[in-house]
Amino acid sequence: MAALQLLNLKKSYNGAACVVHGINLDIKDGEFIVFVGPSGCGKSTTLRMIAGLEEISGGELRIGDRVVNDIPPAKRGVAMVFQSYALYPHMTVAENMGFALKLAGKSRTEVSAAVNKAAHTLQIESLLDRKPKALSGGQRQRVAIGRCIVRQPDVFLFDEPLSNLDASLRVQMRVELAQLHRELGVTMIYVTHDQVEAMTLGNRIAVFNAGLIEQCGTPRELYEHPANLFVAGFIGSPSMNLIPVNLRTDETGLPVAMLPGGETWTIPQRRLPSGFAGKTLTLGLRPEHLNLTLPNHGVPGCIDLVEYLGGEQIAHVRLKGSDSRLVVKLASSAPTAQAGAIVGVKINPDNFHLFGADGRAINL
DSSP states (O other), X not given: OOOEEEEXXXXXXTTTEEEEEEEEXXXXXXXXXXXXXXXXXXXXXXXXXXXXXXXXXXXXXXXXXXXXXXXXXXXXXXXXXXXXXXXXXXXXXXXXXXXXXXXXXXXXHHHHHHHHHHHHHHTOGGGTTSOGGGXXXXXXXXXXXXXXXXXXXXXXXEESTTTTSOHHHHHHHHHHHHHHHHHHOOXXXXXXXXXXXXXXXXXXXXXXXXXXXXXXXXXXXXXXXXXXXXXXXXXXXXXXXXXEEEEXXXXXXXXXEEOTTSOEEEOTTOOOOTTOTTOEEEEEEOGGGEEEEOGGGSEEEEEEEEEEOSSEEEEEEEETTSSOEEEEEEETTSOOOOTTOEEEEEEOTTSOEEEOTTSBEEOO
8 A cells, every 4th residue: 555645746748738737635545535527627647647657747746655757657556447448358357357467477376366366356256267258347347457456556546447337337336446445445546527426436536627636625525615616516416506696795794695686695694704895706505505485485586497306306497587597406205396487596594605706715
């Protein structure tokens, strides 16, 4: 096992096109950390720099107590699972899993023992004599993971390993990866664009955007205390509602938000920091922190669409007098909302977020 340090890590191509702009991150020994973000944000490039598959343009990478910038991939103590399984089609499962050990000069007995142990961990003992073409997608992915386990690396790297699997199998494999991490106790770095995967797998999550880390923290920290608009909109499904508001204070000194369409909402038991009164800010509201009520008991609007998802209902409400919309998550047991109905949206006074013109969270 090993801890990692990324110190101002940079990547540019041809000396000009910079895609990673200086990543600083400490990864603890034995931690499961997830890199998440949209396509092109630099998360996979950062992973490939850790693996040694991309040259580091600037900064320093430490694995354990070694600076590994110039150390070849095979000597870094890392093993990588790719999105494509990259199995040798002419080899059996056992041969695929043991190939790296065979190249390293291990004896047949050592290779067999390591392969059998990994196969037992992954519950694929019955597949060892099969060729990859006789395996399902989930079985091939287990073989790819087993190929890494037999090497006993200090760090596991996963580059979107579940993208090629169907939805139900992805859920199953997420559970198995979490169990594998608990069993092996090794450092794991996992890259995905799927924030649900990130929230369910990671001890911590690093949210990437445009070659930088916007925020790093536990799933709960990112969900309940997003540092900026990007994290607020990216983490959570459905996404956080983000609407522009103009803030002022009433005669008692409480903040009052003017919503699109002219409606106002007094923010109870809060004080507005100096310098924000009269400015346009962004109000963030999680869909589950809203509810539907009578039009005169909340912010009035019209329901455009209701998604019934079995365990919950998702109502899309267009606010009165504007094109702004709020997404409201309701329990499946709630009265069925109807498209076209005029309703009020009730805001939970204890669960909301405010963001300044620079996109950063404002603490009231």
